[in-house]
Amino acid sequence: MSVPANKAVVLLSGGLDSATTLAIARDQGYECFALSVDYGQRHRAELEAAARVAQALGAAAHRTLRIDLGDLGGSALTDESIAVPEAPQLGIPVTYVPARNTVMLSFALGWAEVIAAPTIFIGVNAVDYSGYPDCRPAFVEAFERVANLATKAAVEGTLKFRIATPLMDLTKAQIIQRGTALGVDYALTVSCYQADESGRACRKCDACRLRSEGFRAAGLPDPTRYFR
Amino acid sequence: MSVPANKAVVLLSGGLDSATTLAIARDQGYECFALSVDYGQRHRAELEAAARVAQALGAAAHRTLRIDLGDLGGSALTDESIAVPEAPQLGIPVTYVPARNTVMLSFALGWAEVIAAPTIFIGVNAVDYSGYPDCRPAFVEAFERVANLATKAAVEGTLKFRIATPLMDLTKAQIIQRGTALGVDYALTVSCYQADESGRACRKCDACRLRSEGFRAAGLPDPTRYFR
Secondary structure: OOOOOOEEEEEOOOOHHHHHHHHHHHHOOOEEEEEEEEOOOOOOHHHHHHHHHHHHOOOOEEEEEEEOHHHHOOOOOOOOOOOOOOOOOOOOOOOOOOOHHHHHHHHHHHHHHHHOOOEEEOOOOHHHHOOOHHHOHHHHHHHHHHHHHHOHHHHOOOOOOEEEOOOOOOOHHHHHHHHHHOOOOHHHOOOOOOOOOOOOEOOOOHHHHHHHHHHHHHOOOOOOOEOO | OOOOOOEEEEEOOOOHHHHHHHHHHHHOOOEEEEEEEEOOOOOOHHHHHHHHHHHHOOOOEEEEEEEOHHHHOOOOOOOOOOOOOOOOOOOOOOOOOOOHHHHHHHHHHHHHHHHOOOEEEOOOOHHHHOOOHHHOHHHHHHHHHHHHHHOHHHHOOOOOOEEEOOOOOOOHHHHHHHHHHOOOOHHHOOOOOOOOOOOOEOOOOHHHHHHHHHHHHHOOOOOOOEOO
16 A cells, blocks of 8 residues: 655745755655745746746646735835846845745745645755845744644644755755756756746846856756847 | 834734724834735625725825735635635634735735834734634744844844734723724724625624624624624
8 A cells, every 4th residue: 555645835936946946855755736926026937937847847736826025115026116136246135025935935834734735845045045034044943833833734733844945055056966866957947037038047147147157066057048 | 303103014904803903003103004915815895994994093004915825725715615604613713714824924024124114013812812823922923033034124133023912812892992992993894704895794704703792792882784
């Protein structure tokens, strides 16, 4: 008799990190429920990439939630009056979206409770760590505590939630090597903050530079399509 | 020279509790930024009530965010295949929305960071405590910890977030007495889980019964409009 696979909700942006996270979750034997959040970001090509990645990596289901986070302003990714920077920034980048990972983990938690999935995967990692406060281990641990206090399932003792962050201690090059070994086709993914409609990348924003340097450091060919 | 008022984000559903919370926040001297979340719930009349309440109680601004939480299923309030119960329920009610307060506090946190508001008001209270896990003090404290780890403002030391729950230890009758003393017009509010389009209440759902009993226990006339 076969044991049913453990269910996991996997946050999937359509970028390189979350695609690798999905591949790792599947490799660990999870039945993966991929969740994308359209929070009004400019790079909508990422969301189409997410659908392709979910299918290619055998997700059991893929949902996209739309929210109007852009109404609240405060980030170059959602506020068209703030330009996306094309040179390296000091400190926390202006592409930071207020409370983004808190919002995304909240949605993931809601779905995880409905489908009785004890594990939530999120592809935060050490490279983002330096810039984004909601990519740090202390934040993830604090949210895990919230999850186990917030939900009917946890309170009734039927589920104990865990937030899995398999990329946390990996460099971009290590992430790419891991994903490549697991068969991720990075040509399907879009990381660029200002990708064009067909998902081609700008080559100059922070996300493009980190990604390009990652392939170089990994010693692997960069399959990214650029528009310039 | 006058000191500028402290800003606060106040979660405002349009129901009795959140209207009272807004009145208390204003009475405490806060400049109030009211936030409503349209998570696909059936009782949309509540959202129109929220706009009326925000104006009547002098909120500096009012925003409504739309999200597709209903896509994830799991609650009588968002899933039309589950009937709203009209008799008292044991345990956690089926009108529970997965991760609702976590999602709403996440949005409030995002807006609070953008407008530099250190305080977030949410009208959770002891009556809900017994049924909804995300109305308990332990949950609120855990979320406050997340807020102070998740955000650029907290990490950079420019803001320290506090989640204010002025209704936590009040009965429904005490809430109504407090709000009445502060001038809240409860005729503007809608609590019913299945209010009609003009905001008239059903008289029979959990929310209607708690509200009606609250006015009786407070010794105050119930201004609620019922459709039956």
